[in-house]
Amino acid sequence: MxxxxxxxxxxxxxxSQNISVNIYNQLADKYHVRKIKSFDSIKRLPLHERFRTLNFPIYKLPLFAADFAKQYKHSLESIAxxxxxxxxxxxxxxxxxxxxxxxxxxxxxxxxxxxxxxxxxxxxxxxxxxxxxxxxxxxxxxxxxxxxxxxxxxxxxxxxxxxxxxxxxxxxxxxxxxxxxxxxxxxxxxxxxxxxxxxxxxxxxxx
The missing domain is CATH 3.40.50.1000 (HAD superfamily/HAD-like)
Structure with missing residues (x-):
């Protein structure tokens, strides 16, 4: 049961898709990764291919995630x-x-x-x-x-x-x-x- x-x-x-993409793109320059131009095209890729396409090394993920969470908190009112x-x-x-x-x-x-x-x-x-x-x-x-x-x-x-x-x-x-x-x-x-x-x-x- x-x-x-x-x-x-x-x-x-x-x-939260639009908010998440916006936050990612705001942080992209700081972490020297490519911005997302079309989320529809990105989500058609396997996860490892997404990282490769965005030139996003996995080792950057912990710091990026921490920054992302801070920015996300400021956007809670816009999320439904x-x-x-x-x-x-x-x-x-x-x-x-x-x-x-x-x-x-x-x-x-x-x-x-x-x-x-x-x-x-x-x-x-x-x-x-x-x-x-x-x-x-x-x-x-x-x-x-x-x-x-x-x-x-x-x-x-x-x-x-x-x-x-x-x-x-x-x-x-x-x-x-x-x-x-x-x-x-x-x-x-x-x-x-x-x-x-x-x-x-x-x-x-x-x-």
Whole structure:
């Protein structure tokens, strides 16, 4: 029986694509990386190809991410929940599911955003720090809550979310309104596809 639903934040719960691209481009000169001219073309590339196309060495990521988080905090007023998501989260909570967020965004940003939106439904919010190591954070969360992989479902919108869940044998619902394109998935596939937020409820009714 599923007890815990984990959500990605950017792209899955909130529509922050334009803000994120703007912040990235503001920081690009400082870190000597290429600016994003077309996000639609970038998101059609595998993750490693995106870094290569943007001339972005991985070693710059920790400092860049810290600067990004600071700029993101100043843009919280311009970021909105995905349409219909508030009602879905409240309904999932009413059904007795524990809700958590596992994101590469900062915990502070996420808590500030949820506070502004008066959305107090998440018991746990965790920053994964390493964008390529989300599976390690999820594994620690499962251990701390004494949960089996079969008792958890993740909701995410990025290829790396699928990869992380498959490493841990956790089922994942693909949020098709998010950052990455479903067509970019190769090999590993999500267990379910939600084309709209309300599809999450329908999928959970099948569990």
């Amino acid at each position: 599923v007890k815990l639903l984990m959500f990605d934040f950017d792209g899955t719960l909130v529509d 929940l995905v349409t219909g998501m508030r009602e879905i989260l409240i309904e999932l909570k009413k059904k007795g599911y524990e809700l958590a967020i596992v994101s590469s965004n900062s915990e502070s940003n996420i808590r500030d955003f949820l506070g502004k939106k008066q959305l107090n439904v998440f018991e746990t919010i965790i920053n994964s720090h390493n964008i390529l190591g989300k599976d390690k954070v999820i594994k620690k969360l499962l251990i701390s809550k004494k949960l089996e992989p079969s008792e958890v479902i993740y909701v995410g919108d990025e290829i790396r979310d699928v990869s992380s869940c498959k490493k841990l044998d956790i089922k994942i619902i693909w949020a098709n309104w998010g950052y990455d394109l479903l067509e970019m998935l190769q090999g590993e596939q999500p267990d379910y596809i939600a084309y709209f937020p309300e599809d999450i409820l329908s999928i959970m009714d099948l569990q």
